[in-house]
Amino acid sequence: MKTNTIAPNYKGYRFPPEIISHAVWLYFRFSLSFRDVEELLAQRGIIVTYETIRQWCLTFGQTYANEVRRRRPRCGDIWHMDEVILTIRGKKHILWRAVDQDGTVLDILVQSRRNTKAAKRFFRKPLKGLQYVPRVIITDKLKSYGAAKREILLGVRHRQHKELNNRAENSHQPTRLREKKMRRFKSAKQAQRFVSAFGPLSQHFQPGRHCLRAEDYRATLQSRFQQWNEITRVKLAS
Structure with a gap:
């Protein structure tokens, strides 16, 4: 990237x-x-x-x-995408994460919704600046992924199966540990700012x-x- x-x-x-x-x-x-x-x-x-x-x-x-x-070297062409819920000041937010087949974090995005508009924004973020598109994307069965994929990644193979997406789900664990240490994020802006730096830096040394x-x-x-x-x-x- x-x-x-x-x-x-x-x-x-x-x-x-x-x-x-x-x-x-x-x-x-x-x-x-x-x-x-x-x-x-x-x-x-x-x-x-x-x-x-x-x-x-x-x-x-x-x-x-x-x-x-x-x-970092060019990332893989199989992308795993997943989302988890963050509770910030009593309100639910969605943390979207994309990793490749080697577990390299491609991008992380915090949004207030997980509808098609939010999914399209999430798809565009890791694609920005890349000279290639993924060969396969793997997600869970959230319908927003399919709708966004048909508009942005037409021609890319899409596999929707929860058990196939363990790599993305496991990559949430370090963020969850830090969220607990920080006694939850104080705002969506703070969460985005933290995870944007935390993802690449923590992974660089692992x-x-x-x-x-x-x-x-x-x-x-x-x-x-x-x-x-x-x-x-x-x-x-x-």
């Missing part, structure tokens, strides 16, 4: 990029609160408030995530350990950290 490259701008910040990027990494990679990250940094002698860490994550999280997505030999996993993870240093413009000590 093509995304405009925007280098992180650290000008005017009191703390160096190494600390800022490390705090953002801790928050999005692990199930931690801002106060947890504050405490972990304090253990290293870095005194910074949780509110400052929150601002760092808001400012740099999406910038880092966009670059991670730009650098290269399918169960599918790799130990030495391959370590090499892949080392490569991911090298990319992270390039993305965050962190210079390693020689």
Whole structure:
């Protein structure tokens, strides 16, 4: 997926990029609160408030995530799409998610409805900027998928079967864990902002350990950290 490259701008910040990027990494990679990250940094002698860490994550999280997505290899041509209900301030919202056959998160969208209009918007989002369309899409039996597919992905094979869509359903689990840690999202805007950065960043550091030999996993993870240093413009000590 093509995304405009925007280098992180650290000008005017009191703390160096190494600390800022490390705090953002801790928050999005692990199930931690801002106060947890504050405490972990304090253990290293870095005194910074949780509110400052929150601002760092808001400012740099999406910038880092966009670059991670730009650098990743081309995604697969079998797309699994699924939706779950989020309760935000007593109102139901729908979190739509698309992943490929390897579990790579293609896109995430929070909407207030799951009708045909919402499904069409969801279909268009992961297609934006792509030079190809999927060969197969797999969804549950929600009728909105079929209606949207007939308008936007005509000619693409569509399989609707709940048991075939376990890959998309399982990919919701990390978000559910973070939602619980955050004691639910406070607004649809906050939810969208969080999941847009959380999806690419958390997955970047989880290269399918169960599918790799130990030495391959370590090499892949080392490569991911090298990319992270390039993305965050962190210079390693020689």
